[in-house]
Amino acid sequence: MKRAWTLPMLLALCGAAGAAGLVLDGSTAGAVALLLLFFLLAGTHSPLVFPRPLxxxxxxxxxxxxxxxxxxxxxxxxxxxxxxxxxxxxxxxxxxxxxxxxxxx
Structure with missing residues (x-):
């Protein structure tokens, strides 16, 4: 089960890191857009969308x-x-x- 969440967690962390960098540069809107994009990607690659197959x-x-x-x-x-x-x-x-x-x- 932990393996299934590895890619979504990496995507979420990368998005958070990129958004933090954009916030430090003063681009709050860009940070929000980037974070939403990465969270959307994380969600689509998570077991929530495609549960473990039988x-x-x-x-x-x-x-x-x-x-x-x-x-x-x-x-x-x-x-x-x-x-x-x-x-x-x-x-x-x-x-x-x-x-x-x-x-x-």
Missing amino acids: GALEAERRSAADGRPVVHWRPGCRYCLRLRVRRGRAHTGPDPAWVREQLTG
């Missing part, structure tokens, strides 16, 4: 238990990230039975 067997087991479909994604994929951001984590799709019917029929 193995295929575990995903199939959970799908059989609760009826949810298995969604395949790849960490760092910009299309997967865009879909995750647009749909959100709390959004639910159609009924799994309906999806299975559409896929088999």
Whole structure:
């Protein structure tokens, strides 16, 4: 778990260091913009956006238990990230039975 947070923490620290340098030079607006950019990058590379993946067997087991479909994604994929951001984590799709019917029929 610690390894997953290494890159986001490094990005946040680099952004904070760069912002501190800009504040010392008198550019507060630039510092805020740089800090926001680095925090956004840190957030998109964190496990908050792409949680730890399950193995295929575990995903199939959970799908059989609760009826949810298995969604395949790849960490760092910009299309997967865009879909995750647009749909959100709390959004639910159609009924799994309906999806299975559409896929088999």
